[in-house]
Amino acid sequence: MALLNRMDWYNLARTTNWTPAYVTEDELFPPELSGGFGLPATAWEGYDEPYKQTYPEYVKVQREKDAGAYSVKAALERSQIFENADPGWKSVMKAHYGAIARGEYAAASAEARMMRFSKAPGMRNMATLGCMDEIRHGQIQLFFPHEHVSKDRQMDWAYKAYDTNEWAMIAARHFFDDIMMTRDAISVSIMLTFSFETGFTNMQFLGLAADAAEAGDHTFANLISSIQTDESRHAQIGGPALKVLIENGLKDEAQKRVDIAVWTAWKLFSVLTGPIMDYYTPLEHRKQSFKEFMEEWIVAQFERALTDLGLDLPWYWDKFIADLNDTHHGMHMGVYYWRPTVWWNPAAGVTPEERNWLEQKYPGWNDTWGKCWDVIIDNVVDGNMALTFPETLPMVCNMCQLPIIGTPGNGWNVQDYPLEYNGRLYHFGSDVDRWVFQQDPARYAGHLNVVDRFLAGMIQPMDLSGALQYMNIAPGECGDDAHNYAWAETYRAMRELKLAS
Amino acid sequence: MTEAQVLQPLKTWSHLAKRRRKPSEYEIVSANLHYNNRDPEAPYETSPDVFMNRWYKQNTFGSALRHADWNAFRDPDEVIYRTYNLMQDGQETYVFGLFDQFNAREHDVALDAAWANRLAALFAPARYLFHTLQMASAYVGQMSPASTITNCNYFQMADSFRWLSHVAYRTVELGRAFPDAGFGRDERAHWENDAAWQGFRELTERALTTWDWGEAIVVLSLLVKPAVEEAVLRGLGESGRHNGDTLLGMLTDAWLVDAARHRRWTAAFIAQALETEGNAETIRGWIAKWEPLADRAIDAFCAELPDVVDAAARGKAATRTFRQSLGL
Numbered sequence: 001m002a003l004l005n006r007m008d009w010y011n012l013a014r015t016t017n018w019t020p021a022y023v024t025e026d027e028l029f030p031p032e033l034s035g036g037f038g039l040p041a042t043a044w045e046g047y048d049e050p051y052k053q054t055y056p057e058y059v060k061v062q063r064e065k066d067a068g069a070y071s072v073k074a075a076l077e078r079s080q081i082f083e084n085a086d087p088g089w090k091s092v093m094k095a096h097y098g099a100i101a102r103g104e105y106a107a108a109s110a111e112a113r114m115m116r117f118s119k120a121p122g123m124r125n126m127a128t129l130g131c132m133d134e135i136r137h138g139q140i141q142l143f144f145p146h147e148h149v150s151k152d153r154q155m156d157w158a159y160k161a162y163d164t165n166e167w168a169m170i171a172a173r174h175f176f177d178d179i180m181m182t183r184d185a186i187s188v189s190i191m192l193t194f195s196f197e198t199g200f201t202n203m204q205f206l207g208l209a210a211d212a213a214e215a216g217d218h219t220f221a222n223l224i225s226s227i228q229t230d231e232s233r234h235a236q237i238g239g240p241a242l243k244v245l246i247e248n249g250l251k252d253e254a255q256k257r258v259d260i261a262v263w264t265a266w267k268l269f270s271v272l273t274g275p276i277m278d279y280y281t282p283l284e285h286r287k288q289s290f291k292e293f294m295e296e297w298i299v300a301q302f303e304r305a306l307t308d309l310g311l312d313l314p315w316y317w318d319k320f321i322a323d324l325n326d327t328h329h330g331m332h333m334g335v336y337y338w339r340p341t342v343w344w345n346p347a348a349g350v351t352p353e354e355r356n357w358l359e360q361k362y363p364g365w366n367d368t369w370g371k372c373w374d375v376i377i378d379n380v381v382d383g384n385m386a387l388t389f390p391e392t393l394p395m396v397c398n399m400c401q402l403p404i405i406g407t408p409g410n411g412w413n414v415q416d417y418p419l420e421y422n423g424r425l426y427h428f429g430s431d432v433d434r435w436v437f438q439q440d441p442a443r444y445a446g447h448l449n450v451v452d453r454f455l456a457g458m459i460q461p462m463d464l465s466g467a468l469q470y471m472n473i474a475p476g477e478c479g480d481d482a483h484n485y486a487w488a489e490t491y492r493a494m495r496e497l498k499l500a501s
Numbered sequence: 502m503t504e505a506q507v508l509q510p511l512k513t514w515s516h517l518a519k520r521r522r523k524p525s526e527y528e529i530v531s532a533n534l535h536y537n538n539r540d541p542e543a544p545y546e547t548s549p550d551v552f553m554n555r556w557y558k559q560n561t562f563g564s565a566l567r568h569a570d571w572n573a574f575r576d577p578d579e580v581i582y583r584t585y586n587l588m589q590d591g592q593e594t595y596v597f598g599l600f601d602q603f604n605a606r607e608h609d610v611a612l613d614a615a616w617a618n619r620l621a622a623l624f625a626p627a628r629y630l631f632h633t634l635q636m637a638s639a640y641v642g643q644m645s646p647a648s649t650i651t652n653c654n655y656f657q658m659a660d661s662f663r664w665l666s667h668v669a670y671r672t673v674e675l676g677r678a679f680p681d682a683g684f685g686r687d688e689r690a691h692w693e694n695d696a697a698w699q700g701f702r703e704l705t706e707r708a709l710t711t712w713d714w715g716e717a718i719v720v721l722s723l724l725v726k727p728a729v730e731e732a733v734l735r736g737l738g739e740s741g742r743h744n745g746d747t748l749l750g751m752l753t754d755a756w757l758v759d760a761a762r763h764r765r766w767t768a769a770f771i772a773q774a775l776e777t778e779g780n781a782e783t784i785r786g787w788i789a790k791w792e793p794l795a796d797r798a799i800d801a802f803c804a805e806l807p808d809v810v811d812a813a814a815r816g817k818a819a820t821r822t823f824r825q826s827l828g829l
Contacts, residue, residue: 002600002601002602002604002605003597003600003601003604004600004670004673004674008673009666009669009670009672009673010669012628012669012672012673012685013628013665013666013669013670015628015688015689016628016629016632016665018629018689018692018693019693020706021693021699021702021703021706022702022703022706022707023706023707023709023710027710028706028709028710032552033556054666055593055659055662055663055666056590056593056597056666059585059586059589059590059593060586060590060593062582062586063586063587063590066582066583066586070583102534102536105534105648106535106536108642108651108655109642109643109651112639112640112642112643112655112658113639113643115635115636115639115658116636116637116639116640116643121632124632124635124636125662128635128639128658128659128662129659131639131642131655131658131659132582132585132655132659135582135652135655136582136583138530138534139530139531139581139582139583140530140582140583142529142530142534143526143529143530146513146514146529146530149510149511149512149513149514150510150511150512151510152510153508153509153510153511155510156510156511156514156515159514159515159516160514160515160516162536163536163539170546173536173545173546174546174547177545177546177547178546178547181537181545181553182545182547182551182552182553182554183553442548442550442551443547443548443551444547444548445548446543446547446548446549446550446551447543447546447547447548447549474506474508475506475507475508476507476508476509477508
């Protein structure tokens with residue numbers, strides 16, 4: 001053999017811890033950035049990443065991946081997939097790119113924090129590649145939607161969303177900034193890679209890729225499944241860090257970070273991914289329901305991953321499982337109701353056929369969410385469009401930054417979970433959101449949610465026009481019904497038929 | 502609402518649309534990507550005074566190095582992720598081709614044992630040195646106020662990992678040819694104890710704990726890296742050629758291709774920095790503060806390269822020539 005095998009030299013390339021002499025270990029690895037949990041560097045040298053890749057392998061494999069993704073895009077550029085796509089599917093793409101592209105780019109810096117500040121040399125090298133991955137995901141998810149900016153002003157939000165105070169973006173930033181931008185290296189590895197990327201990105205990238213392939217959007221399907229092959233590598237950065245913590249008697253600290261990140265990720269997905277899977281994706285292209293995807297990718301996967309490591313299921317697991325039936329339906333209705341404040345056109349997704357599907361996937365849907373939609377549908381059919389838009393402010397949770405919702409119908413159960421802290425009254429959508437706040441109140445207490453800002457007079461004039469201006473969203477960008485209410489014709493016809501009989 | 506008030510589609514992102522020029526792929530995917538400059542009170546969407554918000558307010562946005570629009574920075578090579586891998590996969594094919602060919606002709610066996618011992622002390626421990634470059638680039642990248650500057654540093658971080666990987670690879674190979682020279686075993690001891698490395702060790706440990714973004718990027722790009730490149734890449738490579746180690750010279754030359762690219766973006770960065778009044782003095786102040794440390798690192802390392810004529814003097818002069826070429 002003229003060339004060495006990778007494992008001949010891999011270990012040496014991650015033998016890079018040394019004892020600093022001109023500065024102290026705490027100066028080289030400040031605890032607030034490093035997250036050493038009081039453990040010396042030597043404790044972290046046993047860190048062993050399960051997915052091993054070298055630099056030469058990386059640039060080769062990634063070159064090939066990009067060649068694949070970009071050539072599919074080039075080949076399909078004239079195929080008019082975007083032009084001919086169902087408006088609901090376009091909304092899926094708009095919501096996805098806006099909430100994801102620059103968030104992924106930001107994750108490069110979260111990876112760079114692990115690279116610079118982790119005391120585990122193996123983690124530092126894997127995070128080097130992880131950082132590169134996230135540059136890829138930021139750049140490729142800007143390049144692909146850019147093709148469509150000249151066709152649709154809302155596509156500008158693939159770039160613009162992160163610069164705005166649009167309410168869903170405040171929620172997205174609050175989540176990502178909390179788990180990845182403002183944490184120490186080890187916490188990033190647990191909260192971003194283990195808790196978020198292991199399950200939730202699978203859900204977004206593989207679940208959505210399945211729907212995209214069904215919808216004939218092969219460029220998008222190919223893009224996001226290619227991204228997931230990177231995620232599945234660097235998502236494994238967190239597992240061995242959890243192991244080190246558990247072996248050193250720090251299971252509670254590890255568990256707490258997992259529990260916080262999984263819950264807050266779930267809430268963001270309930271507004272971002274739930275509606276697009278169960279309402280925007282055209283019925284005939286839905287592979288599974290959001291709940292079924294969640295059960296497969298999140299529930300089963302996490303239960304396995306947590307058990308393997310010796311961690312417990314989060315204390316709220318039963319509530320989480322139960323909420324899979326409800327939360328995203330409420331989020332969808334909220335988004336639809338407030339549609340001028342989002343950068344995509346929400347599809348109502350409530351034709352009789354779609355309602356049958358929802359009832360089948362979520363037994364009782366017609367008796368709960370369906371009752372509210374009946375009112376909206378009647379208003380649309382009657383031409384009372386003003387009544388299909390909101391007049392009052394929602395209550396917004398001070399943790400997830402999303403409306404506080406319950407399930408309508410006979411079991412109407414909406415509840416605020418308040419907490420007074422340092423003289424200010426905070427509102428939460430669940431006891432879990434409140435629990436997250438209580439784990440580190442100083443981290444969250446100084447933040448204002450969008451309604452707090454409204455009440456503080458930061459949004460002027462204090463009406464919808466002021467809110468839109470504050471969110472930097474204008475006509476041409478503001479969302480409206482994806483199908484321009486064409487779906488209501490069926491209900492109009494049904495009503496006329498009923499009257500005639 | 503009149504039709505005129507409805508925003509129409511643009512030809513590119515709104516932030517690039519104000520200019521008439523069609524943006525390049527580089528600009529579309531690289532420019533203005535950080536979002537932590539929205540609110541001066543809270544770079545990130547949590548309590549304004551959490552540790553990391555204070556850290557960015559102080560060290561990025563409060564740095565003494567100032568510019569009204571760092572986002573105007575453009576990498577002269579316009580490297581994006583896609584082209585980085587195209588470029589470096591090609592470079593790796595070249596380097597591993599060298600490894601393969603030199604191995605086939607039993608290059609290491611032909612090396613002098615005394616030279617092998619010097620490689621064990623002066624080449625193999627560079628794994629640690631390059632790792633400090635990897636770490637320092639990662640820090641400067643995460644603290645940079647513009648994504649175009651960040652990206653240059655992240656690619657530089659990956660390049661440093663590349664150099665480290667080659668050293669690790671060669672360390673194992675050399676260890677097989679010279680099992681008694683301590684390859685793969687003694688690098689940490691050399692790095693921590695040998696006089697040759699203590700200058701670099703002090704320089705890099707202090708650079709790694711320089712938190713102000715402006716000072717950190719200046720120290721890394723104008724002091725630390727030039728010192729490493731002149732003393733270790735060029736000096737050691739030259740020494741290799743004097744000792745029949747053709748492979749080492751070709752390897753360090755391959756690294757210098759990366760280093761030349763790093764210097765190109767550094768030159769563009771300094772040119773931009775010098776547009777703002779006061780920055781020249783600030784940068785010169787940092788150079789004055791760090792140059793003695795960088796010089797000592799070059800001196801200590803080059804003292805071990807007696808077969809390279811005037812290694813230290815030439816190395817130090819070259820770092821100054823580079824800085825002077827930037828108007829500093």
